[in-house]
Amino acid sequence: MPRQHMLWGFSEQRWRQLQHQMRVKEERIVELETENAILHLKLAECQERTKRRSREARLCALLRMRQCHQKLQRDVKEFRQSFLVLLQSYQDDFRSCLSDVMAAVQRTQLSLEALQACQSEATHLQQRLQELESRYYLEQQRRRALHNSLVELKGNIRVHCRIRPFLSFDNKLDGSASQNCPTPGEVVHAADDETVLVRCALPGRPTTDKTYSFERVYGPAASQAVVFEDLRPLLISLLDGYNVCIMAYGQTGSGKSYTMLGPHSEDDPTLLSGAREDLGIIPRAAEELFRYTLWLISENPSRSPKVDVSIVEIYNNNVFDLLAKDNSTVMSGTKFQMVSTQEGRSEVPRLTCRAVTSAVEFVGLIHRGVKLRVQHPTLVHKNSSRSHLMVTATLTTASSLGSTAPQSSGASPQKKAGAGNWWITPPPASSPHAVPVDSADPPGQALARLQLVDLAGSECAAVSGVTGSALKETSFINRSLAALADVLGALSEHRDHIPYRNSKLTHLLQDSIGGDAKLLMILCVSPGQKHMAETLRGLTFGARARQAERRAPRRRPPSPQMQKPGVGLAGSRAPS
Secondary structure (H helix, E strand, O other): OHHHHHHHHHHHHHHHHHHHHHHHHHHHHHHHHHHHHHHHHHHHHHHHHHHHHHHHHHHHHHHHHHHHHHHHHHHHHHHHHHHHHHHHHHHHHHHHHHHHHHHHHHHHHHHHHHHHHHHHHHHHHHHHHHHHHHHHHHHHHHHHHHHHHHHHHHOEOEEEEEEOOOOHHHHOOOHHHHHOOOOOOEOEEEEEOOEEEEEEOOOOOOOEEEEEEOOEEEOOOOOHHHHHHOOHHHHHHHHHOOEEEEEEEEEOOOOHHHHHOOOOOOOOOOHHHOOHHHOOHHHHHHHHHHHHHHHHHHHOHHHOEEEEEEEEEEEOOEEEEHHHOOOOOHHHOEEEOOEEOOOOOEEEOOOOOEEEOOHHHHHHHHHHHHHOOOEEOOOOOOOEEOOEEEEEEEEEEEOOOOOOOOOOOOOOHHHHOOHHHOOEOOOOOOOOOOOOOOOOOOOEEEEEEEEEEEOOOEOOHHHHOOOOHHHHHHHHHHHHHHHHHHHHHHHHOOOOOOOHHHOHHHHHOHHHHHHHEEEEEEEEEOOEHHHHHHHHHHHHHHHHHHOOEOOOOOOOOOOHHHOEOOEOOOOOOOOO
């Protein structure tokens, strides 16, 4: 019983505990249900708010889209209005441009018609101009021919002037020259084919222009071929029996040796080895001379022409035979004295003459002779020639043995042909090139003589800077050139006495200057301000030389052996 009582008490207590726990859990359940209800309410509220916000966002987006749409509509409207305005403007501009293009096309058509008319007129004028130029050229050639004829009739000296190019060293003036030179540079110009213009500028004085007229003036751009082309008629005169003398005059460094010989070269075996356009007068004349001899042979083989050459230099007023030298020094050369014949001609007895058979041989002989010519460097020119060089080519034709040509009694055929008029006498009998003058049957009949002279340059000792023996050479050179000026002055003033013997140079050139040859002087001048004083002296000398009146050159009558039946040399046609 007590045990049962205890069990019952325990079960009741347990039951109470379980009831209590049940009530607690029920309360908890109620609380949880309340919280769940609250949460459901909150969730519903949140969902409601979310929906409301979503609707608001959609409304805002729709509102913004509507605003953008309205703005786009306004922009499209404005763009359309602008486009219409721009289109209207472009249409107006297009119509205006189209109108301008049409007007331009019309003007172009008119201009094209006018241009065609102008072209036709220009073609006509050009043809007319060509005709006038041809007539002018022919009249100029005719005037020059008449002038040359007048010069020959009066016995005057032809003078051609050549202006060398302006070189870099022409600007290298010393201090005093630079101070006294208001216009340094090129002061000498070729105004035209016959006039030299010198612009003279002195310190403290206004610039003045001086002009000098000559038969021909070559500017710095003139080539060697152009210079030689004007000399070709003189070489053709050799066939007509005239003696010809061509000399180059000018100050040191003005281009005389270049004009006569070509570029300076000590290594070339002949002057013909240089560039063709640089060949000087002497090698070109050699080619022409032998071209003429070949033509003579083709015209008449019985003429058998030959060429003898002699080369001399006048150094310190002494005559030296360059072909007789055996060394390269001037003292080894043979010094000769000059004599005068009964006819008053100047001669150099026993002068060496060498026969040549080709232009190369001719020029090679000149090259060997030129190498023996005295040269010294100066401040003006590093290869200044200190002597006058004279090259003489004698053109003769051999007569047949047993010739029946008529001869004057008491006179040898050689003297009859005028061989005694030449300044070179035949070589001595001991020479391999000797021509026996007293022979009853002379081996050769003289035709003509070509004399080529390269004068030493005039110079001022203060400018060239020479001293000692070179100063002595300068003195002799200037004195000989002064003697040449005196001779030309005496001829121009028609004096009774002509001072040929004042210098070996004038004495040796007496026959050529006096009128026995067609004489042409090439006056070479420097264009720079530095050399203006010497240039003016040279131009004055050339102008004075033109006034010198000599006796007219005489044609040597050809021998009967040299002529074809009925045709003389004067009537022959030179080779083309």
